[in-house]
Structure formats: C-alpha cells, structure tokens
Amino acid sequence: MPITSVSCVLCGAPVEDIFHSVIWLQKFRVVYTILQNWNEARLSGIGQRRQFEDVIPLDDSVDADLPGINYEESEIGIRLMVTKFGGKYPPNPPLVPQPAWGFPFHSSCLEILSVACPIYGSCLDLQVIFDLCRSQPYKHGPLDWGHDYEGLIGPPRDIDLFCPGEEPDLALANLKTDIYTHDPLDVPELRRLFTDSIDFYVQNDASATYEMPTIYSTGGDPLTKLPTEILQMILTWMDSRDVANLRLVSPVYASLVLPDRFWFSRFWDGREFEYVFEANVTHSAGRNWRQLFQKTKLLASLPSMANRKRVWSLAHHLCDLINCRRSYNSCNGEKIRTLFEPNGAPNSDHWVTAGPTLYAPTEQYRAGARSLYERKIALGSTWKNIYVSTVKIKNRRYVSGIRIVYNNEQSTLFGYCNTDDGANVTWGEYQQLITLIGFHIAFDSKGIRGIRILSSVGELSEWMGDWYDLSQRVLVLPTHLPPQCLKGGFDALKLVSLSISNGKDTSPASPSPLHHQHSNLQETAIWHGEIPHKELSFLGPHNTLLKDYRDSLPFSLLLFGGVDGTQLPHLTRITVWVVDNTELGMYADRTHIWGLEFSFSRPVDGKASILLGQIPDEGLFNSEIYHMDLESGLGERITGLEAFYEDPTFIFGLKFYTNRGRAIEFPPSCTDQLPRDEYFSDILKPEDGIIVGIYAVLKHNDVFRSIGVAYIPSN
C-alpha cells in the first residue's frame, strides 16, 4: 500500500486498490514530462504504486544521460501531482533523482476520455491535457478543477457559514458516495447486453416493437401534412421528455409508432444513455433497439452504471476544455520570461496588478490561480473598438483574451482570442472611450471573471463578463496617467491576472494596499461587490500582521449612513452578535464578533435593518446578543470605533463612541479581565469627517478578522 494518497485526475477516485479487491483502481497511466520540458507531454504505459515510490515503464525517448535514468532497468520512478518547480537537479542525497513527473489517470478513465473526445479518436491531445492539469491547484486528494467530480465530493460541512469572497476548499470536502469504487469502463451487464446476446428481430414488424397505438382524431393537427418519415426523423433529434410532451399535445405524434431508429437515438450524444457508448460502437442494424433501451433502463440503477455516467460526464467536461484550448492557436502577445517560458523577453517594467492570489512556479500551488504564460502588449492611443473574449467553465464565465482594433483597422490580440471573436465593449448613451486610464476587474480565486474600462473623464464602460457577487479591484496607475503597456498572466484557458504599466522601468513601484491609508484604499484594496464611492475615505487597523488575510480576502463594506450621510438621522439601534468560546478553553480564542446589524426608524432600500457578518446558530454556538440604541433623531452620531485584538487574526471586542460622550463596549467589559499587555486595540476616530459605514475582512468561524470605518471627510 503506497504511503501517499493520489487521485485520478479525471474521476477523482484514489489510484490504489484501497479495498484489496478492486483491481481497476490501481491500474493507471500518467500524462507526464521530464524535468522542465513543459512542452513535451507524453503518456506512460501502465504504472505501479509501491509503498515508497511510484514507477512507470521506461520510455526509450527519455534522455538516457539524465541522473535518475537507468536503461538497464525497465521502469523509472515518477513523481505524481507535482506543483512546485525550479529546485536543484539532481537533488542532494539522500533524495533520489526522479526526473519524470505528471498526472495520473486510471486506465479505465483514460479510455472513457478517448471515447468521449471522438474528434481525435484514440489520439488525445496530451499536451493540452497536461497544460490544463498544470493550471489547477492541488492540495491533497483530487486535483481541484473547481467542480465536485459530479457529486463525488460534497461541500465542506460549514459551507453555510462562508463569508462573501470565501470559496470552498476541495481538500476539506467530504466524499459523498462510494460508487466511485465500481469500474466505469467494464460493466459486465452492459457488455453482455451489447455483445454477447444479440437479439435479432424482423425489422418491419411494427407490432413487435411497440404496443398497438390508441386511435386518436388527428383533425386540426397541422403535423398531419408531414410524411411519416419526417415525423419520425424529428423525434430522433428530441430528448425523451420533449417527445413525451409532444405526444400529449399532438394527435399525429400520439398515434405514431416509435420507430426503431428512435430507440437507437436514445444512445446518441445528449440523450439519456449517451454514456452507454457500447451502443454506438456495435453494429446498429438488425438490433431490437427498443428492447435494448428497456434493458439498459433496468441496469441504470446499478452502481457501476452510475459511476459510468459520472465519469462520462467528467470526460465530456474535460473534452470541452480541450476543445476550447485547441480553438486558439496560441496565447497572443509578447512572451515574458518566466520559469515556464525561459525564452521570453526579460520583464523590467513596474506593474500595477489586479486579480486573484497567484502562486509562483517555485511555490506549492495549493489554491487560487497560477500563471503559465505571461504576455505583454503595447497600448496605442487611437483605437476604435475593444473586444473581450470569455470562456465558460462549468457555470462560470472567465475572461480569456482582449482584442484591440485601431483606427487603421489593425488589431492587436492579447491572450486567448481570435480575430473575429469577443464582445465589443459598450458605453452608456453619452459616453465614448476617449482615453483609457485603467480598468475595474472582477474576479474569483481562479481567474478574472469580468472587466470594465475606466476612461480619462472618469466614466466606466459596461461590464464585460461576470461581476455580480465577486471580488473587485480598481486597476489604475498611481499617477492616473494612461498606461502604455498591458500584461496578462494566463493559464491554459483564461486570464488570471491583469497588469498595467507606464512602459518605463524607472516608474515608482505601485504601493501595496495598506489597510490604514485614509484616501486611496478605494483604489488599492480588493472589495467584495461594488468598488466604494470615491467620495468616501477609510480608516482601518494599523497592525500589519493581518496582511496575509487581506491579500486573498476582500473587504466587505456596509454603509449605515448612506454614501452621503442622509440615512444617519434614521439609525436607531446597533445589534452585536458575539460567539463565546471561553468554555473551549483555548488561549486567545474567547469571544469573537460575528455580526453587526444596523436598524433604522424607516426602511432603507426597503429594509428595516442591514447586517454585516453572520448571525450564529444558537443551537451550534454559545452566542450572546447585545444592543445599543442611538438618539440619532436628536443628533447623536457615531464618532469612533475601537477594535480589540488578542490574537491578531480576529476581533474579540468592539467599542462604539458617540458625540454624546458615550462609549459602549461589546461584549460588555470584555477587556476588564485581561492584562493590558495581552491585547491591543485600534482606535478608529477620523479627525475631520462623519462616519457613515464600516468595512471588514470576514471569514467563517472567526467572522470579523479586522474592521475599519468609512467616512465622509469634511473639507
């Protein structure tokens, strides 16, 4: 039994005979390469997992001069699911040099994939598969494609508690079913049905294939004019539910004998038994397809059939990704030198970048996104149109490329796009693009989902791609001058980061987002949902230990006073939910602020109150609710906020200050028992302005990791 656990890249099931009786699980092949030969993907023969090593048959195309290759032996060691590169080779002893590395597929799953990708027959595009695998993060267990392996893996148990911008981690998820143990390729019952017992029957004997039709009146049915052959042919292209509905409303169809070809078509692509590909690789002529359909239907509930259906669907999905990647000749733009592309141009510019957290080639790629290809283009100033190409991966749309068409009809391609695709960037009725200053970028952890263009007069184009309920960032140069160059990080399918530069390597580096900055947080931070109004200023915590969480999680903003402060006279109550972990007895893990709710004397946007954070489930958490009433109608206003930290990664208490000299602490007296040197606090009191909101980094279980105030400066 191997000491490490590895899963099949296609089906997500373990590559080892975990039950000592399921042989197919241990038969695997590897899409692999040697060292940093990124563009020389190949397929191994059947490999073997041993206790301390994995091996594949030695391919004689492998360079024999490399340390770790011994032509005296018939096999070589292989490292599976590698995501960190650039180390010394050969490694220092006692590490054993193993130049081969790659991604394992069960032999059964690979065969299903080659049937599901019929265009290439048995000749799968290994390089594209290899690049797609390199684009996905891996922690342990299955490769994280962003799907649940067709129901194999359930979401993490606490998914309901996730905060805005948080995404589930596949490695924390749980296996929902054990159907994955059944061989999806060799289903004996299917094999017998389609190869062993061929039931021939007489083709023209309609009564043998279908019960006697009920006689309906066909008067008034316009379909009576169509010949029977056409009526029958139409049925073969419809799914079975639509056929059933059609037979309910059309007397002509209700009385039509369903022909043999109709039953055969139920095994075609897109029909209910598309995954029974045995039907399409055996001779169809002379078979009793209605009977085969019914017998297949009886088998459908078998676990092996359920696994066949699951793996077929996963193979189809991967095939879609392969086709998508193959529809582009290359990733367009000037190549920039990276570990993955050492022959690119040196990267000397200073860039301002927006997008998800990227993992460098020299890091373990455990989550988020990775750039395989860095591309750069120069931005001219006389363009006519900008087109944005997108790619749909499962139910999410990502930006894949940008095409700029200049006034002289010349065009520049950036990333994955062709000369005739993409959607034209559109603007409001009165605004046209004058000069591009930057972008607003919407993204999730895996890539850029949407972009809109910011013009020099401060106007924004319509969104291209997705933007709702996503993290967003402004992408502008600190000088607010038009950028001269655009740089993208791309994985095998999509844009994962976008950068701009003024084209000179002497420009000042962009400032990193600082939580405490008063003015430009709007431009330098990641926000969940819309970018805040530029009239607002921000005051946040001073402690830099929180940086790790700020890099990947967005700020969530709640404006209880409205963007102009007009709601402030109607704010009547603040409610605070606190979860108390004191009983768990963990050091520095006593109280956590979970939810802050602001209630109004009259509805604001149809709501009597608005909430930031979570309301803890009383049955699951030891929680308390506290209130603070405000005499806002008489002019009482919040003038400051103090956040208390013991562990610097979450807030254990809060204190609100008002202009009536009140200071209310939640939970009450929360600092009384603590020595002053065991906690610190941030006092957030703008010197000149009115507080209208709060913003925070939120994460499930801790919930308020940090907090700041949004205010309107008085000037």
Ligand SMILES: [Zn+2]
């Ligand atoms: Zn598999």
